[in-house]
Amino acid sequence: MPAYQRLLTLGFVVSLAACAAEPIATQRVDTRNDRTPVGMSLDSRDFQEAAQGMVRSMLQSDRLQARPDGQPRVMAISRITNDTTLRINTNELLQTIRRELSNSGRIVTSTAVGLEGPSDPMAMQARQLRQSGEFDQRTVAGRGQMAAPDLSLSGQIIGRRTALDGGAQRMDYTFQLTLTNIRTGIAVWEGEERISRVGDGRTVSW
Amino acid sequence: MKKVLLAGAAMLQACTAALPVVPPSDPRVVVTPTVLGSLGVSAPSVSRLADGRMRVVLNVQNPQATDFPLRIQTEWLDASGAALSTAAALPQFRSVARGTVTTLDADAPSLRAQDFRMTLDVEGN
Numbered sequence: 304m305p306a307y308q309r310l311l312t313l314g315f316v317v318s319l320a321a322c323a324a325e326p327i328a329t330q331r332v333d334t335r336n337d338r339t340p341v342g343m344s345l346d347s348r349d350f351q352e353a354a355q356g357m358v359r360s361m362l363q364s365d366r367l368q369a370r371p372d373g374q375p376r377v378m379a380i381s382r383i384t385n386d387t388t389l390r391i392n393t394n395e396l397l398q399t400i401r402r403e404l405s406n407s408g409r410i411v412t413s414t415a416v417g418l419e420g421p422s423d424p425m426a427m428q429a430r431q432l433r434q435s436g437e438f439d440q441r442t443v444a445g446r447g448q449m450a451a452p453d454l455s456l457s458g459q460i461i462g463r464r465t466a467l468d469g470g471a472q473r474m475d476y477t478f479q480l481t482l483t484n485i486r487t488g489i490a491v492w493e494g495e496e497r498i499s500r501v502g503d504g505r506t507v508s509w
Numbered sequence: 510m511k512k513v514l515l516a517g518a519a520m521l522q523a524c525t526a527a528l529p530v531v532p533p534s535d536p537r538v539v540v541t542p543t544v545l546g547s548l549g550v551s552a553p554s555v556s557r558l559a560d561g562r563m564r565v566v567l568n569v570q571n572p573q574a575t576d577f578p579l580r581i582q583t584e585w586l587d588a589s590g591a592a593l594s595t596a597a598a599l600p601q602f603r604s605v606a607r608g609t610v611t612t613l614d615a616d617a618p619s620l621r622a623q624d625f626r627m628t629l630d631v632e633g634n
Contacts, residue, residue: 335599336582338633348599355596359616362562399596406595407619409560 343474343506344389345498353478353496354399362407366491367454367482369409376409378482379416379452387462387476396460396478413452454491455483472504538567539628547577548605550629563617565625570610577605578632583615585622593622602632 332339337348361367369375378401383393404410414423421427426449432438458480465473475497482492535552544550549570556564563585571577582600585593592598595618605611615627 337600351596351599352601355599355601358596358618362560362616363558365559368560403596403618406621 341500343472343500343502345387345391345476347395349476349498350395351399353498354396354403356496357478357480357494358400358403358407360494361404361482361492362409364492367409375405375411376454377413377450377452378404378410378454378456379413379485380422381418381455381457381483383457383480384459386459389462391460393460397456400456400480410454413450415449416452453485455485457481457483466504467501470504471501472506474500474502537624537626539626541628541630543631544577544579544629547571547573548579548629553627555625558616561620563622563625564614565627566612566614567627568610568612569605569629571605571607574607576607579603579605580630580632581613581615581627582630583625583627585617586624586626587621588623590624593618595619 334347341348367376380397380401383397385391385393401412405412415421415426426444430444432443433440458478461477461479463475463477465475467473476499478494478496478498480494481490483489484491538550538553540550549572551568551570553565553567556566558564565583569579580600580602582598584598585595587593597615597618603611603613613627615625617625
């Protein structure tokens with residue numbers, strides 16, 4: 304190989320190496336003190352922030368006090384619609400809301416009733432032990448012991464992309480939740496939280 | 510040239526001196542030097558909500574000509590001083606608008622919260 308070709312090859316290899324990005328070292332993230340960069344789509348911090356705002360609003364509402372006997376109200380989870388281009392597991396939002404409400408002592412969640420069946424079928428399944436002579440019947444759940452929900456939680460997550468001047472884009476994610484009194488069918492609380500981003504228009508989020 | 514520079518420096522110093530920075534005397538509010546150098550922070554007002562939970566309210570003043578990205582984290586402590594595990598303790602982001610006063614408030618997640626520690630820092634630090 305002539306010398307000038309060797310030089311060219313060497314130069315090509317060197318320029319390729321220069322173009323290669325610095326490897327990013329894997330690091331642990333303390334989610335209670337998370338300062339990692341954000342992207343155009345939603346991450347766990349956004350769900351936590353939305354849930355936090357919703358719970359705060361719920362607990363501030365005079366219409367969502369505990370029952371007169373001091374017992375917490377019982378909430379069932381209804382339909383939460385994902386109207387974004389993201390693949391979202393709505394439990395990221397709901398689990399935080401359920402936990403915070405439960406810890407507040409005002410509202411608890413029924414896992415025995417759900418729009419598409421109970422989220423935990425064991426409560427009903429365990430009642431079949433009434434037929435079994437193998438179990439001490441005093442330890443088996445009796446009839447009429449389940450608490451029916453008096454509140455239903457429904458809502459949607461909406462995503463809107465807007466192209467901005469200069470090739471930028473804006474993403475707005477709106478979380479809307481409604482608590483309905485099952486007895487009357489009237490919405491007793493409605494909340495909305497918005498998470499917005501502005502970034503490079505070439506970024507695709509899904 | 511020197512006179513112009515001196516005048517500029519004097520004006521800058523005057524601006525800094527006029528900054529209404531009030532370091533909170535309450536040890537429950539932790540303000541980082543970056544925030545303290547840009548915003549005025551009032552002492553916290555602590556009250557009880559109708560259901561008995563604690564509420565903390567304080568004001569931050571931004572005399573600057575630019576918005577300030579503020580990161581607020583409020584930890585809630587039980588009677589033994591242990592931090593409660595709650596979404597209410599996660600950091601929140603607020604953009605404190607230029608030339609305005611912004612009211613920050615935080616509600617305790619439950620009656621178990623007996624005390625708090627609020628930290629104000631710059632977002633993206």
